[in-house]
Amino acid sequence: MQIVNISAYKFVSLDDIDRLRPEMRARCDALSLKGTILLAPEGINMFLAGPRAAIDDFMAWLHADPRFADIAPKESLSDSQPFRRMLVRAKKEIITMKMPLIRPEAGRAPSVRPVDLKRWLDQGHDDAGRPVVMLDTRNAFEVAVGTFDQAVEYDIEKFSEFPQKVAEHRAEFAGKTVVSFCTGGIRCEKAAIHMQEVGIDHVYQLEGGILKYFEEVGGSHYRGDCFVFDYRTALNPDLEPSGPVQCFACRAIVTPEAQQDPAYVVGKSCPQCASAAAA
Incomplete structure (x- = not known):
């Protein structure tokens, strides 16, 4: 079934x-x-x-x-x-950003549909001629499984670190269109609203996130898979479970190649946590 x-x-x-x-x-x-x-x-x-x-x-x-x-x-x-x-x-927030003044229901950030984003990426700019910057709002271990080509990512461990990272790099977005993205849309929606509030002019969220992009246009301009928070671990652009899995001991992502290592024992250990234990 x-x-x-x-x-x-x-x-x-x-x-x-x-x-x-x-x-x-x-x-x-x-x-x-x-x-x-x-x-x-x-x-x-x-x-x-x-x-x-x-x-x-x-x-x-x-x-x-x-x-x-x-x-x-x-x-x-x-x-x-x-x-x-x-x-x-x-919970206090359905996605923790620790920015209590952000209320997406009071007004959403502009969104871009997957089909339009693909067109922008195909042509190398948005419809106003501005360069498009893809901004990954996810945590580092998710990004490691896959992301958009040439996406900007901040190597964060949790979403509450995102506002500070944006503040540090805000000047880099001048004159560009920023498209924030995440797995299913929730983090990039909050991120886009925050970026608008701190004065970044041209910001969009990817409507429906990576999973909606996969559903509507496939894997064009995307490399790798998309991490998901269940026992499938990652989905490919066909929305099918793919090779990477997550170690239940240290939570690291274990590639198909690393799964061949003797240190990988399902439910118990992986090469990364074995190395950490030996250090």
Whole structure:
């Protein structure tokens, strides 16, 4: 049986999380779904997996709430369940940036559709003739699995480091169009709003992130795979699980080549953590 994997988010004010949390957990459990739903005053972020009928049932139930009626999840398929349990958690932010004045629902940053971004990258500039800078807002270990050609990335360990890095490099974006991107859209949306607020003039977010780009235009101008936060570890431009896996001991990304090393033991160790232990 094929498993449908969905990811979706929406920035919207939620003042009834104490009610929503158990209701969502009960609905997911009744449908035997697995994954994670994050709820915060600023909105919802979710990653769910299960049979097609169960996913469709949950989305119909979710859409009955007017606040979530326009959520359109990104989908991919797998042969097995990529999550081990179901979690519904309350948090301060659905994606932690530690910039409390940012409220995306009060006004989104401009977005660029995947098909238009591909056209910009094909022609070497945006429709106004400005050079396009692809700005990766993800953590370093995600970037290592794959990113856009010539993308700018800041080797960050967590998203809350992003604002300071942008401040340090702000002058480099003068006269250019900056397209922020991430896995599914949530981090690049917050990042784009922040960049606008600090005075960077021409900023767009990649609508739907890398996964939507893969879905609509494939892997053009992208090298490698896209890290995902489940047991598939990475998806290729066809949205299929690819070779890299994540070590459960040290969380490092283990390439197919490194998986041939005797130090790689599934669920226990990899060459990187073995080297660290020997140092």
